[in-house]
Amino acid sequence: MAQAFSLHDEDGMTTVGMVVSLLLALSMIFSSAQVYRIQSVSSRVQSVADAGALAAGNVVAEFMVAVRVCDSVALSLSLTSLTSTGLGVVACCVPGGQGVGAKLLEAGARVADARDSFSKTASEGLTRVQKALPFLAAASAASVAQGNGSNGSDYTALALLVPDSAEDIRVPQEDARAKQAREDAIGQAEEVKELARRAEEAALRAQDAKQRAFDHDCGARPGWCMAERAETLAHMTGAQNPVYSSVDAWSFSVALRRAQAYYPARLAVERPDDGSVQAQAQSALRKRFYTYAAKEVARGYVREGDSFEALFPHLPANTAQMRGTELFVQAVYPVSVTDASPILHAWDGCPKAAGSTSRASLHDMEAGAWETCSECGFTAASLGKVAAASTSIGNGFEHHYEQVALAAEEYQKALEEGAPAKREAKSRVSKLLDQLRDACSSVGSFRIDADPPGGKGVVCLAVNTGPDAPDKGFESAFVQASGQLGCRVAISAATLVADPSGEGRSLIASLTDGLASDSALAGVLGAAAGVWSGALSAYADGQSALDAAVREGLGGLPLVSASGLGDWAADALSDAFRAVGLQPANLDALRPATVNTAHVAQAGDSAFCARLLEVKRQAVEHPLMSNDVFSSVVGAVRRDVLQRFDAWGDSVEVATISIGGAQVPVTVALPPAVKGLASDAIGAAADKLLSVYASVTGLRQWD
Template sequence: MFRDEDGFTTVGVALALLVTLSLVFTSAQVYRVSSASADVQDVADAVALAAENEVAEFMIVVRVCDAVALSLSLTGAVVAGLGVAALCTPATAGASGVLLDAARKVVRARDAFAEKAAAGLNRLQKALPFLAAANAASVASANNGGAMGASYLGLAVLVPADGEELSVGAVEGAEDLVDEAEREADDIKQAAAEAEEAAREAAACKERAFLRDCGDAPAYCMYERAATLAGMAGADNPRYASVDVWSFSVALDRARAYYACRLAAEEPEGSSAEERARSALRERFYRYAAAEVERGYVRETADSFEAFFPHLPKNTAEMRQTSLYTETVYPVTAVGGGRAVVHAWPGCPEAAGATGTASIAQMEADDCPACPACGFTAASMGKVAAASTSIENGFEHHYEAVAQAADEYQKARAKLDPLAAEVKGKAGGLLDRCLDVLRRAGGMRIDAAPPGRFGTVAFAVNTNVAAASTGFANGYVREAGALGARAAVSAATLVAEPSDEGRNVVSSLLDGLRGEGGAATGALGVVLDCWSGLLGAYLEGQGAVQGAIERAVDALPFASASGLGSWAAGAFGKAAEALGLEPAKLDALKPVLVNTAHVASADDASFSARFLAVKAQAVAHPLASTDLFSSVVTAAEAAAVEGVAGLDGTVEIASVRLFGDDGPAIPITIALPQAARDAVADFASGVADGVRSVYAQVTGVRTWE
């Protein structure tokens, strides 16, 4: 009954099963004890990461303050530049005073903010050890419970424990720029107003000339008359739709082409002597006119204008003032009594046997009788020009109007150009100084070296003493004592990770600041919009600066007859392009686990030195190192307790008052972690005391530091 021939017995099977079950439950118990013992290391790692995360969040606050200080610096310089540009045109001159005053207030707001931000960040730096300790303890306690009934204490030490004092200087030259702009304001505005008046006068002259040249088409004008009378088209007779793209040289070139064409095509309109005489005189006039307009010129730049439009005679009296009156080209014959007769052209029937030539002036001086065939007199030549100059269907009529407008335009420009040069000289110097201030502003940044910049050393203790079989009681493993207190150390540091996370966090905070700016209209609205755009300069660099300036320029009516407003706005925009502002490095700062020696060796403070010494001792003599925590925790306790003073639920870093005390205040407030808000003044001391008590549990001796 108890055996068979194969050696299998009931007793053997029972014993095998018992041994197997004992091994299974023993292995499981060993695994559970080992896991419960190892859990404290995981908690220590979590504690270290949580504490170092407070440093990462502090750096986000620094970046926001840096962005605000930078944007205010840029806004002050940009608004001052806009104020200078606004002086250059009467339409915006009234806004220049508001803009310059706003620039001064923004500069002062920036300096006040920078001072308060430095103080607030320094205050927050001192609280970082406490905040790190509070967050570490909160994470440790969150791991309490479980199958083994864990009860964790966690303490974190920032390395180094102290941060470097933050200070942010004022942007040099900003207020001096505003002061100088205000001193020069009256002179610039007066010169700009006089330039605007001269520019309007010049624009009216140019408009008249444009209409008489081609703008009145299809009504009578030089363009229409050239096409009708001379059949001109294409490049010889262009038509422009706007005075903005037309110039006086167009009319002069058209006149040159017209007289060359008329001269080449001139023929008598009939066979009578009188008609052939008129044709000869017209040819003489066209040749003279072609030579005259060839002497004309137009020299125009943005800063100067010089032109010469030869005036053609429009009657006999004016003809007498030209070479048409004095040129000796007319054939002379003699009649009875020794008197001479002057003929209109050599082909006159009465000009046969001419003995020489004479001028019209000689003909009038000698009181020569008129030729009976051609009837040539001084009035004959005078009428050639008069016929087409005195009435609007003549080309010369419109040419003369353009020539007169060119003379008037040149006089207006003679007044305008020196005034414009004065405005550009004074305003240009101020705009150059704006660029200098912008460059200084771009270099005035907040650099922080906070506590914990090298990392965090964390301590975790599971103070719960539990039976080894807790939660796994069985009859296969004999109860053999309790699982005592367990402890572990860990460390974390910050690494920059290429990611949009850091950029997105700062961007969302800056968007909130934009929304808090309030609504304003007019010049102050331009200032607020400008600041809102320049907040993005921290994230986007030069592109945001250019965009903010372009939107501000578009919001002001810089267009003017003199073009000085557009010039100033354009000059300021080009100057700002040379700033070349680079966006801030916004890689996400994330805590990662590292060896505790790497963190402690980066600092030479007493805590780090003591920790490294104790760690070296623990490595060399592991059985004699039970005082690890009690030896190094006290330094952490002192640093954490120091940061508790004066803290409540929130910390206001600084507030932005863009327009001084009368304007809206935009606070930058940091909410403390829930663990810190719930903590009391003796929080850190209580955690440290609990960690030190581990030594007493192990050795039975309480070590007092």
């Protein structure tokens, strides 16, 4: 009878051997797949624990956003108060801006009050939310766990924050220097205004005098003026006879140099009108006058800088004034003698002066009984008329020169009268701005900061008690499975890391959205709203944004003034605030990221963290005892989070910013679970975790 099996040979194996091999291979494949399936189902609880930790961490991150927003508001309001006060001081230096200055000073004080009120409210609101963070984090983690339950899975999760508690958030008192700076600015405002008014009045008189001098020198061209007369009468052009189109570019020294060049030039071109004795005599006397005038005007000077000092020597305008000059006593005129009495002649070319051997002055002539020459008719009045003719009417150079000389005296007198008031105003304003600068340097002490529960991280405990069958969805004849999978547990942790995405900067900037067009921004605080917007930028960008805010504020003030105090004060304010050296705040958003639980536990100093580290150590050394983690830590979670916040909705308002009547709320978004998940559910979750431990060990531990 033939054999029913094949023997092994060099070409293969028997049919029975092949079948056995295939069965063994298939059994191993399905067994491995079943093990993989069980492990995969069991490991899902770890993903839920991770998700719960991240959800709980998000709650803390959201809280820190609110803290930074409140901090930015507190700091920016401090800067706004001081900046508005500084702008008010500057505005008080300009009579046209003193009304605005008073409003800005008032705004500075009221913004400080608004900041104090906001900081108090914000610290209380943030403290209230901070105390609720354990509950909010636990609710968020529990909600995530419940949301993952499906297909027989039943997840429960609890989250514990590290640290689990924190001190109340308090805002330190404002530096006394800031309050003193505002009070001094308000207290000295009226004195600064009065000093500025007196300086401005004097400056306006000086400005008017300078304008008149400019018009008489070259501003009236092509009409009669010094420049036009010099060109017409002395043929002066170019650098000797410059013309300016603006009084701002012109100075008194221009007119003086023109006059100093005019008389030598006029003397050089002087000619008699005709060949008559009278015309020659008048020409000779004009030359005498121009020689004298050139010498006199050469003594003039103009000194400008910190002060103004000028000398425009006056030229005689009539015979009486001529008698007071050296022209009257100069013994330069020829004398002829007749049988009756001596005769004085206008110049050597007079026909009657031929043969004269002596010289005399007009003073000598008037002191004695001298006769008048019948040819030249020379008397004191003859010389006096030379100046009178060109001084009394507008077609004479001397007329316009005299007006410039008088204006220079008025200009110098006005500046001298206004100098004490201007000097005192600068002194007071400088001290006030120095106080504001020092106060700005101290605003860093008036900040809002927090080290909340969960600041170091969060630990999440998760369990799946769903009745999953080992072979569900993977039934086969190769592997026999019976019963249900036991409870599956996991622990995870997350901590906050910086995310330089720019979201924090955008959030700060959004605080002022819509404020510019808000009709409520009228009145006193409305003047400070624009400054506040710039100060918020300074929170993010530091000194450069603060400088820009000051420049923008100054740009809205009427700084133009005759005294120059407005521009000076504006520059002084910019310099003072530029010296603050404000550094930008860290605006990186915070995001939760999963980490090893040991990293979070090591960062905390609570009993929970110590127990967790010890349990992890024991779990490594004695793996079979690892379930003790739940009985060790769940109780602490349960005690910390069982608080009720049924009155809360989707968010909680921490504080409200009030600027110029506009209301800007600062809120903290709450996890969606808070509204639908009562604190009883947190307790139920804790009980379920503890029951898991009891089912494994057979012992219920009470905490």
